[in-house]
Amino acid sequence: MILAAGEELADLSNTLVYSAMAVYAIAFLAFVAEWILGGRSKVARTAAALTGEGGEAAAVPAQAVPGVVVTKGGTTSVLERPKVVTRSGAPGRDDVPDGPGASGGDVRGDTYGRIAVSLTVLAFLLHLGAVVVRAVSVERGPWGNMYEFSTAFSMTVTGAFLAFLAARRNVRWLGLPLVTTVLLDLGLAVTVLYTESAQLVPALDSIWMWIHVPLAIVCGGLFYVGAISSGLFLLRDRHEAKGAAGEEAKGWSASVLERLPSSVSLDKFAYRINAAVFPVWTFTIIAGAIWAENAWGRYWGWDPKEVWAFITWVAYAAYLHARATAGWKGRKAAYLAIVGFVCFLINYYGVNIFFDSLHSYGGV
């Protein structure tokens, strides 16, 4: 039950969400500034074309192993070399270096980028605070309805982004698309999806609520990062193909694409995320099935929510298969990854809103 103190806390949580949105909005502007300033930088253009090292810095620092150097055939993607590359365009693609990042080496752009990241950290803390305070105010896991689910979902997206940054991955290019969607998601959450409902019906009150639902949120957040990378891979891949065909790419979009990591890196990044999340997603579905067995007496009943979880799972299985199948790597696999994420979205928004499902606890 929400006590008076609970209601105050709920209000505090809402204030925190709005503050987080405000900071995200400023971070968004800073990211935009980074891309714009980076695009002006002449250095960036030429750097993109000339840098030999890109993301392919030698795996071993010379000091660590005196005199020993690991040379790699083009890329770390180990099988590329002896195999014929059927990926997309020319195999020379393997040697295309990663772009210099959003700032394109421009000093002011870089400063804005750093500001944007700092602001994202701040926004994330506010966001985290909002979720935690909400949990305290309703005295249960903060994922009982679509409002809470959406808030937690975008929090994991930002969290994943910052974690990659903290692990010194070259992912700042993800900042702009991620912050944009986080803002949209939060906007949707506070307007359309907002529910005060605090109580969980007994059917939802289970230990599996603490396993199944947070895992689904984390999977969603990471699949989203994977889908963005796959989408950017498709764009960058086409750009590189044009470049390889000798077409001179000009204009704003070319400048943006040039600053992204190479198609090979993007593809690999997306693959690693999706491959790592897939077992977790599998377990999420199994946890849901165990819960359903306890609550409804059957572990699988082809309820729309279950059906779409299954479709999502099959789509990602197809993606992983495609990566191991000649003629399906690269673009086709990337489309499958995006389809997989769209299925996830349908499962989340579509089923709650449009379908008759046992899971329609959405509270919209």
Add this chain to the structure above:
Amino acid sequence: MTDDTQQAEAKAGAEARRDAERSDDAEALAGLSTAPVDEEDGPRGGEGAGDGAAGAGSFGGRREPGARGALAWLGRECAGWARWFWRQLTSMRVALILLFLLALASIPGSMIPQDNVNAPLAEDFRERNPALSEFYETFQLFNVYSSVWFSAIYLLLFISLIGCIVPRAWQFVGQLRARPPRAPRRLSRMPAYTTWRTDAAPDDVLAAAQRRLRRRRFRADLREDGPGGAHVAAEKGYLREAGNLVFHLALVVMLVAFAAGRLWYSEGGKLVVQGEGFSNTLTQYDDFESGTLFDVNELEPFGFRLDEFHSDFSRESVDLGTPTLFRADVTWWDQEGAERAAEIEVNDPLHVGDSRVRLLGHGYAPVVTVTDAQGELAFHGPVPFLPQDTALTSTGVIKVSTYTGPDGEPDQLGFQGFFNPTYNIDAERGPHSTFPEPDLPVLTLNAFHGDLGVNSGLPQNVYQLDTSDMEQLRDEETGDLFRFNLVPGQSVELPEGMGTLTFDRLEQWASFQITTKAGNEWALASSLAAVVGLAGSLLLQRRRVWVRAFTGDDGHTVVEMASLGRTESAKVPEELADLAERLQPDAPLVPDEAAGTPAGTADTADTAETADTAETAEAAVDTAADTEEPAESAAAEGARP
């Protein structure tokens, strides 16, 4: 000799060398995954080549005249096509397409109401869209997940899966027994490579390398054969392949468990009023269904009594009426008769042997007493009313079948109406409840007399009153239809001295679902095995490392190390670097006297070697370039049926 022919010959030489290198590389790669050979784009020209060719099913060949010739030809053709079909079915490409189809085929079932998911909804849909429903019926769209076409897809997928997995499992066992494959001639062509010069003897270096690799749990093998001479060949990460096999096999087990669950199950419902009991025999169920192979005589012998039902609802404005607690306190007994107490909650069923007793719903049962016109007791007991909404506005009927009318003749009475735990009435909704707890419990009934139809032999729904042979009672004075409201403890006189009805008190009831299902343990075990296998398959790396040591032209020992991984991981080169570093104490580096070049380019000291590697690198790029075309088209051909 003209320049042209010279060039042509040089070109042919280069071709031959590239071919040799290619097959060398392919050998190094072979079996790193046991994925079907025709899927690998690596080994070309080998057995894989024929497989991709479209229409490979026909052996063609000469057809001898006469019946025998025709027969022989036919047999050959059939065998050929069968083999071709099997090979297609068990190829990765077809598996991929079937997965795709499975996902697509699942979609309609989430949009069209399904008979076995939400039967009332499906029925409702049929009534509202008769024409469309007929079309749906034809394509089994109300039963997608048991339809012929859906079954066909997943059965084909699983046949493909078995056809794919069994040979792979064999192959994998073979690999576990075999030695890691020997090193290719040019280690420098491998994705990760390192080399340095040392003064340690080649044999010592190799022995040390083998020792160190083994310590890192590589399977390391000292080999003298191979194109490049003595070397250590090592491999690690077999668990990846094992994980993959476990995952796919677990999927098969899961499907079998699922099928078993559909053939051997029982599912029945029972509504129990507080204080009453249930024993697990077919006749006691309110409704019951079971799988084709389930034997109803096998029902677990047990019973239980509902001692008390607890429910609690939120009174906060935002979630007014949201339930916060449902709990049934029961006493149960098994065959031996020993009684035990248990609590059943929504997410926490009672397990008795293979059966599970699950709490499904709850409601109120007013306890009612009816006396007849003679003042005799005609009916007494709790009457369950069925909830219609979340505030437990409930409807129900009371049937009094042994009753004597004012005229002394046997008659029957029927009452029909509402029970509302928190009574309210408005013009729009009529009598209804505003809160699920009995704050103002009111029983609102209409009364009928006549023939209840209980003796007609037709099955009767206890919650419905068939008033076709009944007459509704009217108020004596006003002539209006007789209708009354009672709170607990109140009585009402029926018109024309027909007797009385008393609302004694209120009981709760709870409904239970009693199920058994075969294969649940198998489903759980296999799904968990699938997750573990999958994690192994996707997170582990399978890789090979080769170490070669030989005496170079300058008298120093040249150490070469290379590694090759199955997946795109940055860890493989990192691991090689680490291994190289660990080998340093056994094979200390001899600094390059030739040039003060930084470590990074140390290996360029040997000019001959440099030229060579540069050339190979170039060759690699251009082999890749000129094989691009054929590889693409081979893939395209393979995709054709």
